Amino acid sequence: MSMIAAFYSGKSILITGATGFMGKVLMEKLFRTSPDLKVIYILVRPKAGQTTQQRVFQILNSKLFEKVKEICPDVHEKIRAIYADLNQNDFAISKEDMQELLSCTNIVFHCAATVRFDDHLRHAVQLNVTATQQLLIMASQMPKLEAFIHISTAFSNCNLTHIDEVIYPCPVEPKKIIDSMEWLDDAIIDEITPKLIGDRPNTYTYTKALGEMVVQQESRNLNIAIIRPSIVGATWQEPFPGWVDNLNGPSGLIIAAGKGFLRSIRGAPMAVADLIPVDTVVNLTLAVGWYTAVHRPKSTLIYHCTSGNLNPCNWGKMGFQVLATFEKVPFERAFRRPNADFTANTITSQYWNAVSHRAPAIIYDFYLRLTGRKPRMTKIMNRLLKTVSMIEYFVNRSWEWSTYNTEMLMSELSPEDQRVFNFDVRQLNWLEYIENYVLGIKKYLLKEDMAGIPEAKQHLKRLRNIHYLFNTALFLIAWRLLIARSQMARNVWFFIVSFCYKFLSYFRASSTLKV
Ligand SMILES: CCCCCCCCCCCCCCCCCCCCCCCCCC(=O)SCCNC(=O)CCNC(=O)[C@H](O)C(C)(C)COP(=O)(O)OP(=O)(O)OC[C@H]1O[C@@H](n2cnc3c(N)ncnc32)[C@H](O)[C@@H]1OP(=O)(O)O
Ligand SMILES: NC(=O)C1=CN([C@@H]2O[C@H](COP(=O)(O)OP(=O)(O)OC[C@H]3O[C@@H](n4cnc5c(N)ncnc54)[C@H](OP(=O)(O)O)[C@@H]3O)[C@@H](O)[C@H]2O)C=CC1
Structure with a gap:
């Protein structure tokens, strides 16, 4: 008893x-x-x-x-x-x-x-x-x-x-x-x-x-x-x-990461995550x-x-396991593919804030405006960044x-x-605990059904394709603008094109010889 x-x-x-x-x-x-x-x-x-x-x-x-x-x-x-x-x-x-x-x-x-x-x-x-x-x-x-x-x-x-x-x-x-x-x-x-x-x-x-x-x-x-x-x-x-x-x-931030809003936190991956x-x-x-x-x-x-x-468990290990769990059980209707990281450097962190947080929010709000809907992503992002700024103190120290x-x-x-009345944390398996934590967030906080996982995975695949397409288009536009303005870029471009042409001609010639 x-x-x-x-x-x-x-x-x-x-x-x-x-x-x-x-x-x-x-x-x-x-x-x-x-x-x-x-x-x-x-x-x-x-x-x-x-x-x-x-x-x-x-x-x-x-x-x-x-x-x-x-x-x-x-x-x-x-x-x-x-x-x-x-x-x-x-x-x-x-x-x-x-x-x-x-x-x-x-x-x-x-x-x-x-x-x-x-x-x-x-x-x-x-x-x-x-x-x-x-x-x-x-x-x-x-x-x-x-x-x-x-x-x-x-x-x-x-x-x-x-x-x-x-x-x-x-x-x-x-x-x-x-x-x-x-x-x-x-x-x-x-x-x-x-x-x-x-x-x-x-x-x-x-x-x-x-x-x-x-x-x-x-x-x-x-x-x-x-x-x-x-x-x-x-x-x-x-x-x-x-x-x-x-x-x-961490619960709110795990949701933000799983839904693809949160991509980077200024934090020390080796600092102890005292959960x-x-x-x-x-x-x-x-x-x-x-x-x-x-x-x-x-x-x-x-x-x-x-x-x-x-x-002890550190933030890096915890973040890694959170991301690994998203692969198995993704959250529904993500804004972007989950891919968060801890960045110790302040300048890098500000760069990622601009490129990975604010810019996508502005682009999405522009799209919402174009389609006659009320923009809301910048507001959400500002609140998220405010929350992140408040927890930074705790993820940069041990x-x-x-x-x-x-x-x-x-x-x-x-x-x-x-x-x-077990309170012996030495028995805690972090990887198992974090996986259950993420699952718990999905079930009890987000109230998402496990039956929706295939659709959530499909959605992530679509986001990946959009991401590749977007990056390719962006690269081509940037490149086109560059070669229109710079002689050096034009030279590089002609060099690459002629190199590829020679490379292909050589292979065509050698395969004809073999036949
Ligand atoms: C190698 C690979 C690596 C890969 C890495 C990948 C990474 C992987 C992913 C990530 C992995 C893990 C991450 C690590 C995190 C570490 C956390 C450490 C915490 C340490 C705490 C320790 C302290 C000591 C513990 C204690 O002793 S005490 C407990 C701690 N106390 C709190 O946590 C209160 C915080 N909160 C507030 O202080 C207020 O909430 C306030 C935020 C000012 C907003 O305030 P305000 O702007 O006025 O707005 P609200 O009305 O409150 O909220 C406005 C809207 O934001 C929502 N929202 C409220 N909160 C949160 C929240 N957290 N997170 C998100 N959203 C939130 C709310 O739902 C509402 O959304 P809506 O309904 O509008 O859609
Ligand atoms: N969560 C954490 O990470 C940690 C929490 N703690 C401590 O643990 C304790 C519990 O935290 P937690 O359960 O997470 O906090 P919650 O915010 O979930 O709960 C706070 C509780 O206090 C009640 N409360 C707040 N204001 C009033 C009021 N004016 N009159 C009556 N009740 C009020 C709330 O009631 P209502 O539902 O009406 O708002 C709620 O029941 C706190 O003392 C906290 O400092 C310590 C370390 C970490």
Whole structure:
């Protein structure tokens, strides 16, 4: 019997960010391994015209929860969706709901965050810092609370190259930042943002670092742990391989490459691609919840959930495998044939941006205009290039994260728990994982049918022919213009033509002699 699964039985668990990528996988695993848990409270806001209940209904009816519904048929009754907006005071939770949360919660998993790299500092601070502080104040009023698990990111200290499982202080105290966000206007915040974030690349990593400091400062006598995952990707094994439902991290860029929009990224092929499957992160999170509650470590432990030091894979290898998978299972209706590359050189990268990204978009928009349609490709390309510029920081560097606490925890687990809550990335086969990731993107994100693969391959063949035809035409036009203008080009041209003529005459003569 798994000790971790048994621990969560009968428990009331509060999850923030349960409608997000990681939150859904966390809920799924909890229900699947501990179907006897008492209740999962989730803080949800209405979104995109859906009420909180409709959102929960949609999640439970998704492919991800198919297995859960077999194992835990009353899953609908065990989820209690509580209306909440983490941007508001007291999260806008009603008095009755707040009372219930405070008196019943045993474990808190705090996953909610804004993960946008370019979020305005005010909003990023509100969600990643102030909301964390408020949640900790709530947690301190929960008499039955056994553990509070905060999800941070391995990149919260990406300004360093070697990162230990400790909290590094930021120059300005989080409380001062929180206070200043209340009275500074947007223009001034915009001005001071680069100075505040310093050598971090964006407001996301900066506010996640502040969030960790808040956790440390507000921990009081709570049992707290922090998990720092690196780049979270599709599921490795559970509940099935390749599940993914958003465009964050590499997923959106894999689509862009597979559809032929993305042809080049300024990135170092040898830099470590520190990806970590979402089910691995969830397994570690649940193991940490158990360990923190049962063993009550004296201080707040930080767990790095990374792959680089135990089982490294670099961007070059990853990109190569992504492209190899496109050969077998191409995406439908590609704009161009997938053929992306990592370029370390800035000038080469700018050249490819102009030739392989912007020029085809302009030509395609011209074609759309000619055929009476609305041009859209330049807009798509600009957005893609903006996204690429934001991730460049992460694909041009390697980091080293120490994983002592994570390895210590692994050794504390029973063999059964090591199997059920496996977070040992040494067992991960990258080539298989990446192939399943690409397949998962095709199935669960793009919702493309496998039956369409022959047609997709046919389409790629047509694109290849158009590409050859286009290049030949372009070459002939350029050559024709050149020989019209330059004597030297004309000389070269006559030389080639006479050489070919002599070559052919020689062969004709020698074959006649043989006969
Ligand atoms: C030898 C051979 C080699 C061969 C090589 C071949 C290569 C082979 C191929 C490639 C292989 C692998 C590649 C490697 C990649 C590495 C990734 C590393 C990531 C590292 C992250 C690490 C950080 C730490 C991790 C963490 O801790 S946190 C998680 C990370 N957080 C995020 O990933 C949020 C990002 N996003 C945003 O920051 C915002 O999205 C924003 C982008 C500002 C836009 O913002 P905005 O312009 O306002 O517009 P949106 O409304 O947001 O979106 C507007 C439109 O763009 C869409 N779109 C949103 N996103 C993305 C996205 N990603 N990718 C694509 N599209 C996206 C959205 O669908 C909407 O499309 P539409 O619906 O309009 O059609
Ligand atoms: N994805 C990754 O690569 C990595 C993620 N992380 C961390 O993991 C955690 C989970 O990330 P992930 O699941 O990928 O992120 P998602 O963007 O998928 O999910 C974010 C969650 O936070 C919720 N949320 C955001 N704003 C509010 C709000 N105002 N009120 C209530 N809920 C809100 C979202 O709700 P809604 O659905 O309503 O928007 C959603 O449930 C985050 O803390 C992130 O920093 C760390 C490393 C890597």
